[in-house]
Amino acid sequence: MNKIKRVAIIGGTHGNELIGIYLVNKFDRQPDLIARSTFQTMALLANPKACAIGKRYIDIDLNRCFLQQDLENPNLSSYESERAKEIYHIFSSKNRDDADLIIDLHTTTSNMGLTFILDSQHPFDLQLATHLTSVYPNFKVLASGTQNQDTSVLRSISKLGFTLEVGPVAQGVLDASLFQQTEALVGTILDWVEAYNQETIAPVENPLTIYQKVQTIDYPRNESGEIQAMIHPQLQFRDYEPLNPGDPMFLTFDGESLFYEGKSTVYPVFINEAAYYEKGISMYLTQKQIVIGNGEWGIGNGELGISNWELVIGN
């Protein structure tokens, strides 16, 4: 079994998401908090200039700068493009077998509680997420990307990378309760990685619920692109709850309800995330999947962790 050699805890990928920024500052001052015996840990502020002015980004969204082709493109020279290349050179394992782990700390204005966002559904991450679900009852797992697809997010430069997304909290605000929950979560993850390296983890066989992103939904807009309706009050803050055909989804400025016209139940997340207005996203729609590991370790393709996960419910 390959061991994890380095863990990077990253905050401030977005300069107005304060919890990650203040946690990284705390870990910088007190490195003992994140030190473990079997791997190196570092805390990094990803976008220091944006953090300094309390804005999401300076030129462009740093968390959309990590496509391989962009990292290799010398013509991209915005502040965030340059910063992405610097971060990539520190951690790059997209093309290597280094067992590095990136934990990218984010906050959201949506009511997503404690969410673990992954792209690749690597067995290592699924096993870790299953453990975290057993420790934190409100912990959710969101599969954002498509298996093996190159993505532009920071976590993607680590094969095992994931995002911790906590909310709801306004941009530019420190929520003490979510700060403490995020810190506890990071500690639990580091302890689990330590146990993983020491091969003292008992493989769990309980099922894991994954919310698989299937679609993004824009706000209703007119021909000029102006927003014509708001998230419906009955949907606001209902992240991860079922949205059934015929349920209210939006409310126009004149008070008319617009309804979900899909054919099957979905589970919206990132509902009314402030930063997604400019991206044309009012919410993600997800489908619920349940997977279960086979309880065996270290087999198959030289990969880390449990290799076979079976989809038991879902599309």
Added chain:
Amino acid sequence: MNKIKRVAIIGGTHGNELIGIYLVNKFDRQPDLIARSTFQTMALLANPKACAIGKRYIDIDLNRCFLQQDLENPNLSSYESERAKEIYHIFSSKNRDDADLIIDLHTTTSNMGLTFILDSQHPFDLQLATHLTSVYPNFKVLASGTQNQDTSVLRSISKLGFTLEVGPVAQGVLDASLFQQTEALVGTILDWVEAYNQETIAPVENPLTIYQKVQTIDYPRNESGEIQAMIHPQLQFRDYEPLNPGDPMFLTFDGESLFYEGKSTVYPVFINEAAYYEKGISMYLTQKQIVIGNGEWGIGNGELGISNWELVIGN
């Protein structure tokens, strides 16, 4: 009795407070909604450049640009300084007796519900606020300034001006429920002004609770000015609730509680407002006052409305 001649409904004084912006847009499209028979109404976007980029301001906070000396200073040339002068020239009644009314629409990340903020405690505003309190059970009145003191906020260019502050809502987010509540509130205010002009208002004699600002509290900081503690989870979202000596106020990043050391009960508001981090304000402390009108109209100094209000409980 002087009549109100013009009412201005202002949104987008801060470009990331979406409810006012979208309400002004709606009123622009449907002016009938705000038209009344006895006065002119206009809807105005105060800071269009900041609204276009979804930021609080371009150069400086527009809602701190309305001191008389700044409005008269030709050397101030930031975007917001210029914009303040333009707005002032449209509405200026600081030095005139024009019976104009400015309603400035804001949102806050604090849990302030529907709040009416006034500076001068003019009898007209107190009477209106008393009416609104009877219609909206969660309506609160915050006296922010000192009687007759020149202030830098936009509402101050109208003798009767006030702010409607609604929350909690994150910056950059449209909350449909608060949007509808704000729109209803504006309608109720316009109806009341219409009735006032028509002299069909029965003077109310029920007492009015006013939260009088007495102090601003910064976050605990180190010598470098870095924040050392967050709003305590037990205080978060508890705007307008009593804070007693010995109650927890802040929580350090290491989990230590810091307690309120004042000698008497106060009522914090603007708790953890995102925009106030840069202003060195973690909250306002207020004292509760109860005032009551004398039930007579139009007497005293040629002023509008009930002239004598008596402080029955308070400092």
